[in-house]
Amino acid sequence: MTVPVRRFDAVIVGGGGAGMRAALQLSESGLKTAVLSKVFPTRSHTVAAQGGISASLGNVQEDRWEWHMYDTVKGSDWLGDQDAIEFMCRKAPEAVIELEHFGMPFDRLENGKIYQRPFGGHTQNNGESPVQRACAAADRTGHAMLHTLYQRNVRANTQFFVEWMALDLIRDEAGDVVGVTALEMETGEVYIFHAKAVLFATGGAGRIYAASTNAFINTGDGLGMCVRAGIPLEDMEFWQFHPTGVAGAGVLITEGVRGEGGILLNANGERFMERYAPNLKDLAPRDFVARSMEQEVLEGRGCGPNKDYVLLKLDHLGPDIIKQRLPGIREIAIKFAGVDPIKEPIPVIPTCHYMMGGIPTNYRGEVVIPQGDNPEARVNGFYAAGECACASVHGANRLGTNSLLDLVVFGKSAGDSMVEFIRNEMPNWKPLPANAAERSLARISRLDNQTNGEDVTEVRTAMQRTVQARAAVFRNSENLALGVKEIQEVAERVKRIQIKDKSKVFNTARVEALELENLIEVAVATLISAEARKESRGAHAHADFQQRDDEVWMKHTLYYGDDRRLTYKPVHTKPLSVDYIPPKERTF
Amino acid sequence: MTDIDPVEIKRIRWRSRRGLLELDIVLERFLANGFDQLTMAELAAYRKCLELGDNDFLDYVNGKAEVDDPELAHIIGILRAV
Numbered sequence: 042m043t044v045p046v047r048r049f050d051a052v053i054v055g056g057g058g059a060g061m062r063a064a065l066q067l068s069e070s071g072l073k074t075a076v077l078s079k080v081f082p083t084r085s086h087t088v089a090a091q092g093g094i095s096a097s098l099g100n101v102q103e104d105r106w107e108w109h110m111y112d113t114v115k116g117s118d119w120l121g122d123q124d125a126i127e128f129m130c131r132k133a134p135e136a137v138i139e140l141e142h143f144g145m146p147f148d149r150l151e152n153g154k155i156y157q158r159p160f161g162g163h164t165q166n167n168g169e170s171p172v173q174r175a176c177a178a179a180d181r182t183g184h185a186m187l188h189t190l191y192q193r194n195v196r197a198n199t200q201f202f203v204e205w206m207a208l209d210l211i212r213d214e215a216g217d218v219v220g221v222t223a224l225e226m227e228t229g230e231v232y233i234f235h236a237k238a239v240l241f242a243t244g245g246a247g248r249i250y251a252a253s254t255n256a257f258i259n260t261g262d263g264l265g266m267c268v269r270a271g272i273p274l275e276d277m278e279f280w281q282f283h284p285t286g287v288a289g290a291g292v293l294i295t296e297g298v299r300g301e302g303g304i305l306l307n308a309n310g311e312r313f314m315e316r317y318a319p320n321l322k323d324l325a326p327r328d329f330v331a332r333s334m335e336q337e338v339l340e341g342r343g344c345g346p347n348k349d350y351v352l353l354k355l356d357h358l359g360p361d362i363i364k365q366r367l368p369g370i371r372e373i374a375i376k377f378a379g380v381d382p383i384k385e386p387i388p389v390i391p392t393c394h395y396m397m398g399g400i401p402t403n404y405r406g407e408v409v410i411p412q413g414d415n416p417e418a419r420v421n422g423f424y425a426a427g428e429c430a431c432a433s434v435h436g437a438n439r440l441g442t443n444s445l446l447d448l449v450v451f452g453k454s455a456g457d458s459m460v461e462f463i464r465n466e467m468p469n470w471k472p473l474p475a476n477a478a479e480r481s482l483a484r485i486s487r488l489d490n491q492t493n494g495e496d497v498t499e500v501r502t503a504m505q506r507t508v509q510a511r512a513a514v515f516r517n518s519e520n521l522a523l524g525v526k527e528i529q530e531v532a533e534r535v536k537r538i539q540i541k542d543k544s545k546v547f548n549t550a551r552v553e554a555l556e557l558e559n560l561i562e563v564a565v566a567t568l569i570s571a572e573a574r575k576e577s578r579g580a581h582a583h584a585d586f587q588q589r590d591d592e593v594w595m596k597h598t599l600y601y602g603d604d605r606r607l608t609y610k611p612v613h614t615k616p617l618s619v620d621y622i623p624p625k626e627r628t629f
Numbered sequence: 630m631t632d633i634d635p636v637e638i639k640r641i642r643w644r645s646r647r648g649l650l651e652l653d654i655v656l657e658r659f660l661a662n663g664f665d666q667l668t669m670a671e672l673a674a675y676r677k678c679l680e681l682g683d684n685d686f687l688d689y690v691n692g693k694a695e696v697d698d699p700e701l702a703h704i705i706g707i708l709r710a711v
C-alpha cells in the first residue's frame with residue numbers, strides 16, 4: 042500500500058502554546074513549517090489556563106530572576122535540572138515582554154506596565170516574603186496567549202493541518218527522526234509527513250486518572266508515540282493534584298471555599314481534618330489535605346455507593362455568604378455535582394492536574410536519551426516542548442504559572458535549535474525508511490479487523506480506575522505493586538480493543554481507540570516508575586518511605602516501553618552562570 | 630434531523646470536544662441526550678456555538694454572560710438545562 046507523502050522542513054505536532062511558539066520561530070526564519078492539531082489550535086488545552094504566567098519583571102514589587110529560580114528549584118523538590126531552570130527564569134521577562142509586543146492583552150498598572158498578581162510559592166529573597174510575579178490577561182491568560190500566537194503564525198505562513206491526528210514517529214535505521222504518520226480525520230486517510238526536524242508539543246495526559254481537571258483531549262499522544270518508537274519517558278511518577286475536584290467530573294472547586302469556612306467530612310460525618318492537622322484543619326497545605334482525603338477513602342470512610350469520595354460542606358455558611366463570597370461555586374456544584382451547596386455538601390476528590398514528567402529534553406528543546414556512556418545523547422531531528430516534555434524545570438512538583446512560561450521559553454528555544462539544525466546539519470531530507478507507515482497502518486487494520494474484542498470506553502474506565510486507586514496522591518508499596526500488576530492486565534485488554542464503526546470519514550470511535558493506545562502507555566509508565574521510587578519527593582508521597590532521600594534518589598527516572606524497564610540519569614546540578622542551589626528540607 | 634449528512638453529524642460530534650473540561654462534560658451529556666432530537670434550525674445554531682471561543686461559550690452555558698445573539702439564545706437555553 043502506498044501512503045501519500047508531504048514534505049516540510051519542520052513538522053510540529055500540537056497547536057497549543059508550546060507548538061505555536063516553536064512554529065513561529067521556524068516560519069519567521071523562512072522554513073516551511075507544518076503544525077498538526079487534533080482540534081482548532083485556539084481550542085487547545087492551553088485555553089484553560091487562568092492563573093497567569095510568571096516572570097520577575099518586578100513591576101509591582103522588587104523581583105529578580107535568581108529568586109524565581111530559587112522558588113522553582115525548591116518547588117521541584119530538587120529534582121529540577123538547574124541549568125534548565127536558570128535558562129527559563131532568566132528568559133522569563135524577555136519572553137513575557139515579547140508576548141506583549143505580539144499584542145497579548147495583559148492586565149496593566151496605571152503607569153502602563155504589566156500588572157502582576159500574587160501566587161502561591163512566589164517569593165522574594167529566597168523564601169523570605171511573598172512577591173507578585175504572575176502576569177495575567179484577566180482570567181483568560183491561556184486564551185489570550187493562543188490567540189496572539191495563532192495570529193502571528195498565520196501572518197508568518199505557518200501551514201496548519203487542523204483535525205489531523207499524528208499516529209507514530211518515523212525513525213530511520215540510525216535512530217534519527219525523519220517524520221511522522223498522521224490521520225486526516227476528514228477522509229480517514231493516513232499520510233506521511235516527511236521532515237528534516239520534528240517537534241512534539243502534544244500537551245498533557247491527565248486523562249489517565251479517573252479524576253482529572255484536564256479536558257478530554259489530553260491523552261498523551263506524544264508520549265505514546267515515543268514509547269512505541271523506543272524513546273524513554275522521564276519522571277512519569279510525578280503528577281500534580283488539586284485536592285477538591287468535583288467527584289465524577291473533575292471540575293475544580295477553588296481553595297477559596299475552604300478559606301471561607303467550608304469543611305471536609307467523611308462518611309461518618311466527621312470533620313476528619315481535625316485529626317490530621319489539629320491547628321490548620323481544612324486549611325492545611327494542598328498536598329496534605331489531598332493525602333488525608335485519600336487516607337479516609339482507603340480506610341473505608343469514603344462516601345457514596347462506592348465509598349470513593351468525601352464531602353465538602355458549605356450549607357452552614359448560609360445562602361448569602363455562598364452567593365456573595367463564592368460566586369459561581371453554587372452553579373458549578375449544581376451543574377457538575379448535581380447538588381445545591383446551600384442545602385447539601387459537594388462530593389469531592391483529589392484530582393489530577395498536571396504532568397511533571399514527559400519526553401526527556403534539554404533546555405535547547407532537543408530530545409536526549411542514554412547512549413553508551415552518555416546519559417543524554419541527542420536524537421537527531423527530534424524536539425519536544427510544553428507539558429509533554431521534561432526539560433526538566435518542574436522536577437517533582439510544578440510551581441503555579443511556570444507551565445505557561447515553560448511553553449513560550451522552551452517553545453522558542455526548541456524552534457531556534459531546529460532552525461540551527463536544519464540550516465547547519467540537515468539541508469536535505471534524510472530518506473524515509475521503506476516501512477515508514479507500517480506500524481500505523483497495522484494499528485488501524487488491527488482495529489478494523491478485531492472481533493470479539495473489548496469495548497474502548499470500558500477499558501478506558503478500567504485504566505482510569507486503576508491509576509486513580511493505585512497511583513494518586515496516597516502511595517504505598519503494597520498499593521503500587523498491585524497497581525503495576527493490574528495496569529499491565531489492562532494493557533493486555535487494550536491490545537484487543539474493538540470499534541463498531543469501521544467507516545473512514547470522521548470516525549471518532551477510531552480516534553478514541555487510537556488515543557487509548559497512547560493513554561495506556563502513559564499509565565503503565567506512571568505505575569512502574571512510581572512503584573520503583575522508594576522515597577517521598579514533591580508530588581510522589583510514599584507512605585512507606587516518607588523522607589526525601591537525596592543520597593539514593595536525587596536522579597531522574599527513565600522508562601522504556603518495549604520491555605517496561607527503568608534506568609536512571611543524574612539531575613543537572615550545574616546552573617549556567619550562578620551557584621548551585623543545594624538541597625534543603627522543603628518546609629513552608 | 631434525518632436528511633442531514635451523517636458525516637456532518639460526526640464532524641459536529643468531534644468539534645464538540647473542547648479545550649475546557651466543563652464544556653466537554655456539558656456537551657458530552659448533550660450529545661448523549663438531546664442532540665439527536667434537534668431541529669435543523671437548532672442544529673445550525675449549535676454549529677454556530679461550536680465556532681465560539683471556549684471561554685465565551687462556557688460563560689454562556691454557565692449563565693455568567695448574557696447571550697446577545699438571538700440566533701444562539703434558544704440553543705444555549707437547551708445547553709443550560711442539560
Ligand SMILES: Cc1cc2nc3c(=O)[nH]c(=O)nc-3n(C[C@H](O)[C@H](O)[C@H](O)COP(=O)(O)OP(=O)(O)OC[C@H]3O[C@@H](n4cnc5c(N)ncnc54)[C@H](O)[C@@H]3O)c2cc1C
Binds near residue numbers: 056086087183256445
Ligand atoms: C484547569 C487548568 C488551569 C491551568 N492554569 C494554568 C495557569 O494559570 N498557569 C500555568 O502556567 N499553567 C496552567 N495550567 C497548565 C497549562 O495550562 C498546561 O500545562 C499548558 O497549557 C499545556 O500547553 P501545551 O502547549 O504543552 O499543550 P496543549 O495546550 O494541551 O496543546 C496540545 C496540542 O497538541 C495537539 N495534539 C495532541 N495530540 C495530538 C496528535 N496525536 N496529533 C495532532 N495533534 C495533537 C492538540 O490538538 C493541541 O493542539 C493549567 C492547567 C489546567 C488543567
